[in-house]
Amino acid sequence: MQVNILIFGQIADIIGTNNILMTDVHDTDDLTNRIKASYPVLNTSKFAVAVDKKIVKENTALNNNNTIALLPPFSGG
Amino acid sequence: MLLKEVGEAGQQKLLQSKVLVIGAGGLGCPVLQYLAAAGVGTIGIIDDDIVSITNLHRQVLYNIEDIDLPKAERAFAYLQKLNPDIKVIPYNLRLTNRNALDIINTYDIVIDGTDNFSSRYMINDACVLSNKPLVYAAVLRFEGQVGVFNLNQKNNEKSVNYRDLFPIPPGEDEVMNCSVAGVLGVLTGIIGSMQANEAIKLITGIGEPLANRLFTYNALTNQVYELALAASAETGSFIPKDEAAFINFDYEMACSAKNTFEIDASTFNSLANKENVTIIDVREFDEKPIITEFPHHHIPLNRLTEKLSALNGDILVTLCQSGGRSLQAAKMLSDTFGTSKKIYSLQGGIVNWKNLQQKQ
Numbered sequence: 276m277q278v279n280i281l282i283f284g285q286i287a288d289i290i291g292t293n294n295i296l297m298t299d300v301h302d303t304d305d306l307t308n309r310i311k312a313s314y315p316v317l318n319t320s321k322f323a324v325a326v327d328k329k330i331v332k333e334n335t336a337l338n339n340n341n342t343i344a345l346l347p348p349f350s351g352g
Numbered sequence: 353m354l355l356k357e358v359g360e361a362g363q364q365k366l367l368q369s370k371v372l373v374i375g376a377g378g379l380g381c382p383v384l385q386y387l388a389a390a391g392v393g394t395i396g397i398i399d400d401d402i403v404s405i406t407n408l409h410r411q412v413l414y415n416i417e418d419i420d421l422p423k424a425e426r427a428f429a430y431l432q433k434l435n436p437d438i439k440v441i442p443y444n445l446r447l448t449n450r451n452a453l454d455i456i457n458t459y460d461i462v463i464d465g466t467d468n469f470s471s472r473y474m475i476n477d478a479c480v481l482s483n484k485p486l487v488y489a490a491v492l493r494f495e496g497q498v499g500v501f502n503l504n505q506k507n508n509e510k511s512v513n514y515r516d517l518f519p520i521p522p523g524e525d526e527v528m529n530c531s532v533a534g535v536l537g538v539l540t541g542i543i544g545s546m547q548a549n550e551a552i553k554l555i556t557g558i559g560e561p562l563a564n565r566l567f568t569y570n571a572l573t574n575q576v577y578e579l580a581l582a583a584s585a586e587t588g589s590f591i592p593k594d595e596a597a598f599i600n601f602d603y604e605m606a607c608s609a610k611n612t613f614e615i616d617a618s619t620f621n622s623l624a625n626k627e628n629v630t631i632i633d634v635r636e637f638d639e640k641p642i643i644t645e646f647p648h649h650h651i652p653l654n655r656l657t658e659k660l661s662a663l664n665g666d667i668l669v670t671l672c673q674s675g676g677r678s679l680q681a682a683k684m685l686s687d688t689f690g691t692s693k694k695i696y697s698l699q700g701g702i703v704n705w706k707n708l709q710q711k712q
Contacts, residue, residue, distance in 0.1 A: 281577065283568065284492050289680065291654035293570075314657075316684040321522050329580045330517065330566075344577065346568070348518040349492035351535050352379045352467035 276339040278306070284347040286322060289314055304334040306343060322347040362556035363391060367438075369555045370394040372459035374447055374475055376423040377401070378410040378540030379465035379489050379547060385413060386548035388431040392555070394439045395431065396459060399423040400446040410537035447471060449599050452478040461551055463487045465544065469521040470603040476501065476514040477591045481598055487550045488514060489543045491535050494571040496543035499581070500550050503563040510583035512564045515590050517581055534673065539571045613682040614675070614699040617708045623669055623696070630665030632656075633702070634681040635672050641706055653677050656684060667694045674701035 277298045287293040290310075300306045303324050311317045325344040326335050337343070355362075371392050373380050376399040387395055403411070403418040403426060411423075418426045428442035443455065447466075452474060456462055462484050464475050472490070479486040479502045486501040501513045546567070553559045566579045592598040615623075623629045624646040631648035634656060651659045653672075668685055670678035675698060682697035689695065698705060 283577075284495055285680070288654055288677070289684075315687040316680065318687070319683070321518060321520070323517055323579075325579045328578060330582065332584050332586075344579065346566075346579070348469070348522060349490050349495070349497070350467060350469045350472055351491045352375050352377050352465045352489070352540070 276300075276337075278337050278339075278341045278343055280306070280310075281342060281344045283345065284349050286317065286320070286345050286347050289316060300337055302334050302336045303331060303343065306337065307345075310345075320347065357558045358556050362558065365556050366391045366552070367393040369461070370396070370459045371461045371463060371551055371555075372396040372398065372456060373463045373465060374398045374471070375465035375467065376411075376413070376427045377407065377465060377467060378491065378535060378537070379544040380463075381411045381413040381427070382541050382544030383463050383465055383548045383551070384427055384431055385434070386545060387551060388435045388438060388440065390548075390552055391435065391438060392551075394441065394459075396441045396443060396455070397424045397427050397431075398443040398445065398447050398455070399427070400444060410535065410540045412541065447474070449474055449478075449601060449603060453482055453595055453598065456482050456484055459484065461485050461487065461554055463547055463551060464489065465547070472514065473521050474601075474603040477598060477601070480513050480591050481595065485554055486513070487547045487554070489547045491539050491543055493534055494536050494539060496539055496546075496569045496571070497566055498543055498546045498550065498562060498569075499566040500554070500562045503554070503561060505563070509564075512581045512583050513587065513591075515587045516584050517566060519584075519587060519590055536571055539569075542571065543569065613679060613686070613695060613697040615669070615696045616699055617705050620669065620671075620696075620698050620705065623667060626667075628666040629669060630663050630667070631669045631671065632663065632681065633672070634670050634677050635702075639673060641702060643702060645709070653681055656681055657688075660688060663693075665693070667696070669696045669698060671698035671705075672701050674703055675699050676701075 277296055278300055280295045282290055282293045323330050323346045326341055369392050371387055373383050376397050401423050402420050403414045403423055405419055413427050413430045422444045424442035424444040428440050431440045456478050462479050485503045488501055489498045502511050505511050550561055553561050564581050568577045592601045633648050633650045634653040636652050670681040672678040678697040682695050685695045
């Protein structure tokens with residue numbers, strides 16, 4: 276099973292890409308934990324998580340081909 | 353207006369409407385220009401800043417003669433010439449929780465074109481408390497977000513506000529609070545025009561406003577991505593419960609948790625050129641000004657984790673254009689090296705540092 280992760284704003288700068296694929300990921304907590312393990316600087320970051328274009332607040336189970344978006348706040352104007 | 357969807361009735365609605373635009377900068381300028389041109393009857397402009405030369409690439413209401421003059425006053429003069437039939441009210445002041453509710457209460461719609469989190473959270477909460485629709489947008493480098501918050505739903509569904517997306521502000525020591533990484537000028541034109549469009553749709557009642565949705569746009573790839581938002585139960589607990597609580601809420605504090613990485617220019621100068629100090633420029637390779645004044649490594653932020661072995665000083669000092677990305681880098685290095693190295697970030701970045709050196 277594989278999910279597609281779209282990355283926005285400063286998180287894309289840190290990870291160095293705006294799109295990654297992840298395999299065998301169970302739920303959104305698992306996904307964010309795995310990303311934070313690779314990029315510890317994200318441990319203290321706030322960002323919104325969306326599954327298939329819907330913002331989710333609670334840990335959400337993932338299925339094959341889900342698209343997950345990681346969206347940090349930004350404030351420029 | 354010749355569009356049948358707007359028509360004479362729509363034009364009348366525009367003329368009778370009162371819109372408050374907070375921030376007359378990159379987003380505020382196109383918003384103001386299109387609302388005035390469309391004939392919005394009363395437009396308030398809040399900004400306490402003055403025009404500077406670095407604004408002109410994106411703040412298109414101003415020209416070279418406006419430099420050092422108040423934005424609210426200059427925008428007022430421009431708009432009144434553009435459309436003398438409307439009423440434009442300049443507020444050359446900073447919106448605070450002491451004046452926000454009084455001002456917002458006299459308008460129908462609020463447009464957020466500010467450039468910092470403390471204003472954004474304060475405006476969101478003020479709009480929730482005074483039950484005013486908020487047309488929100490924010491930009492960073494090549495990305496923009498737009499949404500309409502706090503709009504009364506037809507079917508009594510609870511309306512969404514900014515805190516349903518991001519419940520609490522990021523602290524200053526968090527990596528995401530970098531509002532200063534630069535913005536593509538035309539991006540604020542695109543996103544600000546979308547805010548004006550949303551406001552006009554709200555006023556005239558045509559089309560589908562971006563309510564309970566967040567629209568995102570990437571100017572480099574032209575990718576758009578729209579997210580559905582839902583009101584969440586926890587959100588209400590973060591918003592002051594009434595006017596008195598709002599006035600007593602410290603938005604500045606909530607948005608600026610202390611960090612221990614930042615050093616000022618004079619502390620920086622005392623460290624530069626020392627043997628055990630490694631200075632790292634984390635900007636991209638093509639960014640200017642170029643640094644010739646002191647030895648340093650040049651490693652863009654997204655390459656930093658690959659190049660850790662090059663950083664052999666006991667003290668690491670990061671810097672970037674204006675201090676945002678370098679703070680991220682410092683946090684990243686601190687997570688890697690722990691207490692084995694002392695890590696600092698140059699506050700205000702190289703631009704501020706060069707300005708200070710010139711003054712001396």
